[in-house]
Amino acid sequence: MRIVISLALGAVFGLGGPTAYAQSWQPPADNQRCPSKWGTGDQRGSGNHMKPETVLRAVRFIRTGKVIELGRVLTDSMPLSAGRRFELLTKRSRMDPGSNHRGSNEELVVAEIGQVGTQFDTFSHQMIGTSMYNCFKLDEIASRTGFTKLGVENAGALMTRGVMVDVAALKGVEMLPEKYEITVQDLQQALARQKLALQPGDAVIIHTGWGKLWGKDNARYQQSSPGIGVAAAEWLARQDPMLVGADNTAVEISPNPNPQLAGPVHQIMLVINGIHLLENLKLDELAAGQVFEFALVVEPLKIQGGTGSTVAPIAIH
Secondary structure, eight states, X not given: OEEEEEOTTOOOOSTTSOOSOEEEEEOOOHHHHOSOTTOTTOOOGGGGGOOHHHHHHHHTTOSSOOEEEOOOOOOTTSOOOTTOOEEEEEEEEEEOOSTTOOEEEEEEEEEOTTSSSSEEEOGGGOOBTTBXXXXXXXXXXXXXXXXXXXXXXXXXXXXXXXXXXXXXXXXXXXXXXXXXXXXXXXXXXXXXXXXXXXXXXXXXEEEOSGGGGTTTSHHHHHHOBOEEOHHHHHHHHHTOOSEEEESSSSSBOBSOSSTTOSSXXXXXXXXXXXXXXXXXXXXXXXXXXXXXXXXXXXXOOOOTXXXXXXXXXXXXX
């Protein structure tokens, strides 16, 4: 893959200043990225890191037994991307005539259930043209009732060492500015500050502070956000994580500083490298407690052929 750097924007002026470089990125051709390192026809990508030894390694980071919930509450008032919706309608399903007067309630949920709230993105969610992870083609695996390959049911339950990289704390702010692109240097410096190193199979969770807007200023939360750029995404991919997540809408900076690029980090992670993404995380409790290392548990819903799943991850400290 190729990054073209333009110096036209001049020097960096600190946290809130203009971006130093405008990155123009081109995705690699199919024959440069396929087959996946996990093998021809593989559908699990970074989920292949999930092994008994991965779980046992994660358990070593449980020191207090405290469970911290990282998922957002699903409600029709939460931030939603344009065109997506979440509606919950309750119904009285039965009232039995027996002497115990049993009554039951149920709900009908109308939503893009794989792409609302705290959400887990899998490989059928994104494409380069019409080519997906491991070069599965849209016209070969798409159906009206779900994708026949790369559905979220292939991800399985995931438990691994979670590492929160607190970029907001590194910069001495509660919340990064909306146009701030997180760099490789930011990630490396934050990890050094926390005295941690990434290992293959980790869940890398990035704290931007943007989650403070959730439910308070949904319009601003959804309109744009700080996040990782192309260079940081490629560096993270080389660390071989199980997943990458953040407390913003898309993990990556949105919109991209280069107006010619739309969601390149999604392509880098999901399509090229087969690395799952975890969006809209609730990280305030982790950040306040400076909990940088923990066991992370994520279990996507087994939606056959789904592009992702709303999830309720937990960090066990």
